[in-house]
Amino acid sequence: MSILSAKNLMKVYGQGENQVKALDGVNLEVNKGEFLAIVGTSGSGKSTLLHMLGGLDRPTSGEVIVDGKNTASLKDDELTIFRRRKIGFVFQAFNLVPVLNVYENIILPIELDGEKVDKEFVEEIIDTLMLSSKKEALPNQLSGGQQQRVAIARALASRPAIILADEPTGNLDSKTGQDVLSLLKVSAEKFSQTLVMITHNDEIAQLADRVIRIEDGRIVSESERR
């Protein structure tokens, strides 16, 4: 069953001679529970694709349908609300809220939505990501690996339709990167989440169920792991 689909996605920056086609007709289907890796060199358009899929930016043309909803039709604030309910983000630079502690960071998207926090569920996530001892700590008191685990927990906590990870190991050393990655994969499976990850590292991409290669804004190959 498709939970995320992109149809003929175009994103053009600039005008006239300066025009750059960051995305040039991308079609993509992601099934529920799937782990998809998108690989490509820098400048290939993979981050732009992720921004479109996550509703951070709007495509020039084409549509993105998440969980049956077309994001192109949403207004700014509606898009924001859609994001916090349907999408969990994990960024390369962790992007935790510096003034909030670990636990508060994790439940922030839920609280922003005015929903009641399912404490048991959140505790389970925290346990899975081995953050139980750090709940009160502020982001700047954590190591990079720990910060990224908090980000993953935050992405999972609101039970989104899909988790988008943008180079989640880019700022980590290779050992920590591997640990974080396997935790990401394990927890996505455990909480039956769909995971879309961007990376330029082929080795990391091999962990995914399916790998898409993108170049110059187009999908150039697709391989599935059996």
Add this chain to the structure above:
Amino acid sequence: MKVNNKKCVRKIAMRCLMANKRRNIITIAAIVLTAILFTTLFTIALSMNASYEKSIFRQLGGSNHGTFKDLTDEQVEVLEGNGLIRAYGVRTIAGIIDEAPFTKQSAEVSYMDDTCAEWSFIKLEEGHMPQAYNEVIMDTESLRLLGAEPVLGREIEISFNINGISEPEAKVTDTFVLAGYWEYDPLCPAHYINVSEDYIDDLGRTAVERGYDSFRTDLNVMFSSSFDIPGKMEKVLAACGFTSEDAGSENYVRFGVNPGFTMSGLSDGLSAGMLLPILAFSLLVIFTGYLIIYNVFQISVASDIRFYGLLKTIGTTGKQLKRIIRDQALVLCIIGIPLGLLLGYGLGAVLTPAVLKTTTISLNSLTVSASPVIFIGAAIFEIVTVLISVSKPGRMAGKVSPVEALRYTEALDLHKKKRVTRGAKVTAMAFANMERNKKKTVLVFVSIALSLVILNAVYLFVGGFDSEKWLDSQVHTDFLVGNVDYFKFQGAGNNPLDAGEIEAIRENVTEEAGGFAYDVAGIPLIKVDDPVYDGFVARLGGDYGLANDAGDGMHYIDCKAEGMDEYLVEKLQVYEGDASLLNDADGKYIAIITHADESGNLYLDENAPKIGDTLTFAVADEVEVISDTAGERVGFNGLKESEFTVCAYVGVPTAIGPRRGSYAYDVVFGSNTLKEAMGESAVPMFYAFDTPSGEEELKAEAFLSDYCESSAGVIEYESKASKRAEFDNFKNMFSLLGGVLCLVIGFVGVLNFFNTVMAGIISRKNELAVMQAIGMTGKQVKEMLMTEGLIYTVGSGIIALAVSIAFIPVLNAACEEMFWFYSGHFSVMPFAYVMPVIAVLGLIIPLMAYSRLSRASIVERIREIG
């Protein structure tokens, strides 16, 4: 349905707040300063109003809302229990003394309870309220009149007429013991002599036994508010089963409303006249507050933009982001406003006397209002200022695009600029740095320049008040001595000036020239024909009441008249005719008082008596209403009339004029002519004189000051010196208020500068470190930063100078239009004094910021991600 996300937003707002100490301190300081200005303004405005009201109430003798009059003890008991009445005070009046020594102002012998005494402005200087049978309290002037020193326990004999009946049998004489006294208030309509309750009860019984009416007991009441007092009083009466309508009924109760509360027109007029300046001032304060609070928040949002972008990425809506900014500002308000209210109230209380001195309200009516309106109003204005100031930074945070924020750096628009090779000279770099954020730079320029412009304007404005120009029109004689009535604009008809007093004064001063002015006792009238009479009635709005007929087709109308000695006649402004004829010993001449507009046109209608016309002037002892078959009309008793020839149209300088006017034609006589024609009716009003030298002027001033003081409010004087002091008070008020304003706005400007420089340097931490890493010495960095500071301050100075030069002529023209005694001049002196101070600040503040920064090593600073 979703309420609890507010809690989360607030939590983030609070945490952000904690993380921004420097910004908070500066914002709170700005809030406190602007709140001080608002509160001071409101305190002064409301205190002026309250003082004005108090002076009215003192003239009326009480501050209570209303009075139920002539009650029996039983009625008092029923009425005072009524729920509508918030407080009450009882007074029982035994009698009145209107014979010597209380001929000028009568005394009332009564019992007042504590509340009533308080409402009657009785504040004992020493002693206590009468308790023992024969104890008495009174004001210091009554004591003086009765020939008793203000010593507690002294025995005083007092005679008064029961119920004010002027018969020998009604006279009661008793000896009392002084239990207390208070400072005499010349505004009070009567002397209060208060005795004990026991004495009044006892005497009341005796009086009734002797066949007099029982003493009059009044119940003074206060309601919860002064709104619709008559309605409330009616309601109370109805609830208690009384009526105010049927005078014959035994349940009839009279009541009166304190006219101070019905003269609402007067007090409204005062606030309306003050409204415009208050509004203008408020706008200035709002603008000042906006300049800094906006700048502070704009800088803080810009430097935290990635943080807001991140919040948006993970699902914070624009609205919620705006709320995060607004909540932070409101928390700072909660801290800053109370402090500002407190300090501002104190400042207002200190400044109010200075403002009051410039009005006709006497200083002892000074009431510093504690109305909640001051605090609520100032707080609302302050909150509005803050909300306006943070609305744009809030929108900026709310609009942040998550993708852009992820790569946002502050020098975002840098790439748009064309690159000019300026080399790496320190000054060139400093100039380039100013261009990086133009909005920020402009705000600092405006905010410093504003205070400089205001400073210069206030300096010129205050200096522009020309005391000589003012004195020239206000004072025409070195000294002017008259009865208190004259200075209260009531002429001298009821209380003529004692010529003996003037003799006593003249013996002690050296005068160069001098002369008397006379008023006419009784009712001065002129006889006019139909067209004049009709015009007069029209000017009164057709509401003149009853017609009168002099019998020969002519009518009498009220006028004001003044007789002048030659010395004063010479000071008249003659528009037409020959005023010197007034002093003609044989002639019977009269001059018509008028005034001219700027182009010399006289304010006289076409029916006015022409020069050479004959005008009949008359004085009546009293007016009565005659009602007969011909209808109702006014009749005049004891008429004395005489014909005069109009010799001139003259302007009388206010200082030596009658100081009041009528709707008809007011007239001037030569004193001899007036005395001859009107005999006893011509009474001395004031005596004016000049002294030959400055030395004699000082002596006379000292003598008159003492002499009038000891006359206890009967005789007063005006002098050039006292008028000059009055003017200086007026001038000082403006320098004081203007000084406070400059100080606060200047402080706001410096704060703004401080914040911009600090924030600028801190946000460029990495950049500066990189510069040093690639070879810029610490000294060069400091030079660059100090140059930037100097550009800010000196630049603001230049802008302010330019604005002032353009603005001063406009200001001068406007002020000369508004105040005739203003002579505008041009000066930029304040700049000369203030610029060095500002320049030094421009050097020191960047230095401070840098020295704080350079505590960390270059490597540490480069590593830190901004």
